[in-house]
Amino acid sequence: MSKRILTVLFLSAFSVAFISGNAFSAWTQAKGHSYNQLTFSYYDTTEKYTSIEHDEEGAILDIYGDVHKEDQEAFVSKKITYYGEYGITDKLTVFTAIPYDWQKSNDALKYAGEDGPSGVGDINIGLRHSLAGNLLGKGILMSVQGQVKIPEAYDYGNPLTHLSLGNGQYDTTLAILFGKAFNPKGYGWANIGYNFRFENDEFEPMTFDPGDEIKISFGGGYPITSRLSIRGIVAWTKSVGNASVSDELIRENYKYGGFAEHGDVVLIKDSLGLEADSLSAGVSLAFNITPKIQTVLSYDRTLEGFGPFKTKDTALGNTYGIALVYMH
Numbered sequence: 466m467s468k469r470i471l472t473v474l475f476l477s478a479f480s481v482a483f484i485s486g487n488a489f490s491a492w493t494q495a496k497g498h499s500y501n502q503l504t505f506s507y508y509d510t511t512e513k514y515t516s517i518e519h520d521e522e523g524a525i526l527d528i529y530g531d532v533h534k535e536d537q538e539a540f541v542s543k544k545i546t547y548y549g550e551y552g553i554t555d556k557l558t559v560f561t562a563i564p565y566d567w568q569k570s571n572d573a574l575k576y577a578g579e580d581g582p583s584g585v586g587d588i589n590i591g592l593r594h595s596l597a598g599n600l601l602g603k604g605i606l607m608s609v610q611g612q613v614k615i616p617e618a619y620d621y622g623n624p625l626t627h628l629s630l631g632n633g634q635y636d637t638t639l640a641i642l643f644g645k646a647f648n649p650k651g652y653g654w655a656n657i658g659y660n661f662r663f664e665n666d667e668f669e670p671m672t673f674d675p676g677d678e679i680k681i682s683f684g685g686g687y688p689i690t691s692r693l694s695i696r697g698i699v700a701w702t703k704s705v706g707n708a709s710v711s712d713e714l715i716r717e718n719y720k721y722g723g724f725a726e727h728g729d730v731v732l733i734k735d736s737l738g739l740e741a742d743s744l745s746a747g748v749s750l751a752f753n754i755t756p757k758i759q760t761v762l763s764y765d766r767t768l769e770g771f772g773p774f775k776t777k778d779t780a781l782g783n784t785y786g787i788a789l790v791y792m793h
Contacts, residue, residue: 492653494552494554496553501791502550503549505547506786508544508785509541510540514534525731527541528734528779537780538570538572541569544565547564560592560612564586568580568581577736587614587630589612589615604645605645607642608644609639610642611637623668624714625714625721634662634663634675635664635769638661642654652686655682656681662701671675674715676707676740693751696749709729714732734778735778738778741779742775743779744767746769749761749786758789759788761789
């Protein structure tokens with residue numbers, strides 16, 4: 466396969482539907498109660514924001530250029546995701562997200578004669594613990610949350626030749642969460658976290674270590690009627706810039722069009738997307754079928770951003786979702 470298939474590898478990491486406000490907010494489930502959401506999402510992209518400049522043939526002109534938008538080969542991810550929460554106690558909730566993904570890449574079609582991989586992707590599991598229900602006497606709820614991304618459900622292919630369902634390494638995210646209900650209606654929340662990303666050594670000595678990330682998101686919801694509510698989310702991810710790739714991976718990359726003068730820069734910024742910054746926003750409508758059953762329509766889009774919040778070295782994508790929710 467051509468090295469060009471690499472430019473799709475990191476896109477799947479961002480093809481995450483607006484799963485649920487519950488996944489980001491501070492509230493915990495009551496003991497013995499659960500929240501269950503099954504989402505079908507459709508993600509597509511044909512463009513990216515990059516700091517690497519290319520000519521019309523795709524050849525690299527400058528590896529330290531200004532951030533700009535470029536066309537790239539089309540990539541589509543169709544995904545069914547189960548997201549669930551369960552109250553172990555009134556203050557401690559366990560949650561998980563399990564996706565089944567069907568990917569289609571024009572690069573994979575062109576160079577490998579196949580659409581792309583399908584199967585269970587990265588599984589997330591975590592705990593949320595309520596710390597305070599009335600912070601500073603302002604009615605603000607505060608919780609702490611930890612979660613682990615587990616890449617064991619799929620086979621990870623050679624990063625220089627294959628598209629995989631994830632980037633094959635573990636992540637651990639720690640976050641502080643805040644939430645507040647507003648009278649007479651509505652609520653808001655904020656999530657401030659740090660994502661520790663671990664090394665991928667599946668093809669040792671060809672290894673890579675993605676950059677850690679600061680992750681901040683906020684949002685809220687408001688009931689339009691007794692059955693219909695609107696929700697919104699803004700999410701920002703900033704790489705701390707500590708990604709690395711092994712010398713063996715750099716040398717092996719020469720076989721697929723890499724150049725010595727590029728060093729590790731193209732692999733980190735473009736091919737593997739190990740230091741991506743992104744700003745996105747989403748909106749959803751939730752309709753209460755019964756007090757325990759909802760259906761949710763959602764849309765999420767990558768934004769260009771500005772200043773320190775500028776999207777860089779990642780795909781410009783759209784995610785459409787429809788979900789069914791059952792609360793017990």
